[in-house]
Amino acid sequence: MSDPRWEARADLVVVGTGVAGLTAALTAGSLGLRVLVVTKGGPGDGNTRHAQGGVAVVLPAAHEPGDTVQRHARDTHAAGAGLCEADAVERIVTYGPDVVERLRRTGARFDTGEDGVLARTREGGHSTFRILRAGGDATGAEVERALLAAARDRRVAMLTGHTALDVLRTPEKEVAGLAVLDETAVPGLISAPAVLVATGGLGQLYRATSNAEGATGDGLALALRAGAGLSDLEFVQFHPTVLFTGPGARGRRPLVTEAVRGEGGVLVDVRGERVMTGVHPLADLAPRDVVSAAITRRMAATEADHVLLDATHLGPEAFRRRFPTVHAMCAAEGIDAAREPIPVAPAAHFACGGVLATVEGRTEVRGLYAAGEVARTGLHGANRLASNSLLEGLVVGERVARAVADDLRDRAPAAPDAACWPDRPVTAAVVERDVVQREMSRHVGIGRSADGLAEAAATLTAGSRPRPLDSARAVEDAALTMTASALLAAGAERRETRGCHVRTDFPDTDDIAWCRSTTVRLDEATGQPAVHRPVPLRGAA
Known part of the structure; x- marks a missing residue:
């Protein structure tokens, strides 16, 4: 691949235009950071618009009698089947009401009853009516509309039609920027000390999904190649x-x-x-x-x-x-x-797991942050409670922007040329998309077994070919391949049934051996995803 045809600079690069990415970009801009949002499609091509149900939140003046933040937390833990992190759950559901009120002041309009009180509905796993909705069943579309309108009003810089190729790092392994490709494969380089991955989920691993066409696990692959770990990836929720x-x-x-x-x-x-x-x-x-x-x-x-x-x-x-x-x-x-x-x-x-991150979005890699569905903050555990996803995106989106601002104040500025274009073409193992989707749907859907997981892994290994990442399609196919391999490793490791990970050969839940998360990283020797022990995250409570 040739050197970049153009270069840009920012304090924070946000990859993705879902609820988490847009919230982070708006908050970071209000804090005085130079923000550039990068998306491979258009401004509204992510999953946010497809979220029909609503936002699960207990507002002080508009909640069901008897409902509390603590009750919301209990429902979240019950759905998460023992793997939710108590601190993450408490902080997100407690911080949620303030964030939702700020979203309303931004311009989001939620449904009300004839008495003018916010309407609430109920979904699976909730013990009461606590979900705010918009447009009847178009909450995600309304949240996206409000955030995009605010981004336009505040002139948030947005680079559409550009695919994130690789997170660039300094010799000290700190983030220095992002390499991207435009729609005609023209390369570009963005120098930045902070990159937020907010790319959404991995639904396109499967033949049938509720996810947008761009949900190809790009952010998961970016984070893995940058040195971050993925956790709880085996827990894929099927609607x-x-x-x-x-x-x-x-x-x-x-x-x-x-x-x-x-x-x-x-x-x-x-x-x-x-x-x-x-x-x-x-x-x-x-x-x-x-x-x-x-x-x-x-x-x-x-x-x-x-x-x-x-x-x-x-x-x-x-x-x-x-x-x-x-x-x-x-x-x-x-x-x-x-x-x-x-x-x-x-x-x-929905991917309940993802890039191992704190509620502030910090990952194991200095300067790399994750928020939204691509992140694993500890909120969802083994199974996400309905309508907690928009809530998480709003809360973590705000908090990650503040964390970036704090971290940049404490971090010495990088040299102007710290972000260097790779000295050789970026290549990755790629399996044909139809093969990946066939194997994942057949062996890694609802009901998995050691034999099926092994067969899928062997098929992917046999069909894998090195390919330069010189187009958006190649980047997506490589991300699907790497994400599938990571999920297969995690699924094979967890020899029990828990939440939305169902092992037909291990039908029981084993709290003694498996009431813990599974973390996958790239193995330095093979370059392939493998299960590893987690390491402490920066800023984790």
């Missing part, structure tokens, strides 16, 4: 109710928000029998891993490729008013969701 559009459908599928069940919708199989009866005390509002596994078992028992979500009790007008997004996307597939049950099936939805 129970993604619109089933036929057995041949691939890529992103429309999400049917969990709030449909929060408003009384029930799951039935193709014979009309309830799916969740007797499975869990919360029935259709059980945590997502429980519901997804139950649906998968029922599909196998009935030899069907989907089940049905029946919310016809709401009536046509009420359904259309409460769930306009769901109604419209079903109508596009010829389904009248207000009058007939909706065909649904589980699909890859």
